[in-house]
Amino acid sequence: MNKLTRKLGRLFTAVAFAEAGEHDMAREILREEERPRKIDRISPTVRPRKELRAPGIKR
Numbered sequence: 001m002n003k004l005t006r007k008l009g010r011l012f013t014a015v016a017f018a019e020a021g022e023h024d025m026a027r028e029i030l031r032e033e034e035r036p037r038k039i040d041r042i043s044p045t046v047r048p049r050k051e052l053r054a055p056g057i058k059r
Contacts, residue, residue, distance in 0.1 A: 010029055018026040 010032065014026040014029040017023075017029065
């Protein structure tokens with residue numbers, strides 16, 4: 001929902017600038033939305049989980 005709110009906010013802002021005659025600024029505001037985001041979801045310091053079983057208990 002938060003993503004939708006931000007998108008609508010940018011859209012309405014761009015519309016307001018376009019109505020005021022600032023077409024270039026409106027285009028730039030809309031272009032900000034189209035930029036691909038680089039997200040590195042894999043951490044380089046991934047460590048195996050610790051074993052949380054009680055000592056001596058086997059599965």
